[in-house]
Amino acid sequence: MPKLTYFKRHRMELDLRHPRPPAELPPGFFWLPWNPNLLEHHARVLCAGFAGETDALVFSSLATLPGCRDLMHAIVGLAGFCPPATWIAARAGCCVGSVQGVLDASGFGGVQNLGVVADHRGLGLGRALLLKALDGFAAAGARRAFLEVTATNAPAVRMYRRLGFRAYKTIYRGVEVPPEPAAEVPAPRPLVVLTS
Numbered sequence: 001m002p003k004l005t006y007f008k009r010h011r012m013e014l015d016l017r018h019p020r021p022p023a024e025l026p027p028g029f030f031w032l033p034w035n036p037n038l039l040e041h042h043a044r045v046l047c048a049g050f051a052g053e054t055d056a057l058v059f060s061s062l063a064t065l066p067g068c069r070d071l072m073h074a075i076v077g078l079a080g081f082c083p084p085a086t087w088i089a090a091r092a093g094c095c096v097g098s099v100q101g102v103l104d105a106s107g108f109g110g111v112q113n114l115g116v117v118a119d120h121r122g123l124g125l126g127r128a129l130l131l132k133a134l135d136g137f138a139a140a141g142a143r144r145a146f147l148e149v150t151a152t153n154a155p156a157v158r159m160y161r162r163l164g165f166r167a168y169k170t171i172y173r174g175v176e177v178p179p180e181p182a183a184e185v186p187a188p189r190p191l192v193v194l195t196s
Helices: 036-050 054-058 065-076 125-139 154-162
Strands: 003-015 029-033 087-091 094-103 109-116 144-150 166-177
Touching: 003 054, 003 154, 036 065, 036 087, 036 094, 036 109, 054 144, 054 166, 065 094, 065 109, 087 125, 094 125, 109 125, 125 144, 125 154, 144 154
Parallel strands: 109 144
Antiparallel strands: 003 144, 003 166, 029 087, 087 094, 094 109
16 A cells, blocks of 8 residues: 655755856757657656656656656646757767756746756756756746755755755655565575485
8 A cells, every 4th residue: 555755845946147157068969959849859858867766756757758748748738838948968869868947927937857867967967958948047038947856866956056046945745655565585496406
């Protein structure tokens, strides 16, 4: 039977009027701006980037490719969808990072689903994607940006703080988490009888 588990999340905000570093990708990577034909690529990057991560428990749509597709359709269908803040980072024909942006009713830019495929982490792609989204929000006229991050995602929290984001609110999200499957007890091995 599933048990209710609470995940601590921070809502973090940033004043977009302050200067930011440029959004630069490492050598060999390139930007793909939002285009409806890239929706499937965004969904695939999200699925690969969040596979096995806590956020796939917190938001079950991130745990499967169909869920990521549905999520992308929902995001681009919002009245506040912000194409200038929606990007893919790619390398040699392979999409490895993704971010989407939405403007809320207050005109704040909301960073959605910043994800990098596991074997491309540690290269600065997440930082570059975040900065590219922030530039898109600023270009769309937003004065502030916000995001939510699971508190246990220490690398992401550190990156957001380094770029000037500050926690404004703590949210506890209750999620029904299925119990861990019982560890399988290995079957006894048959005795090997040595004969002379």
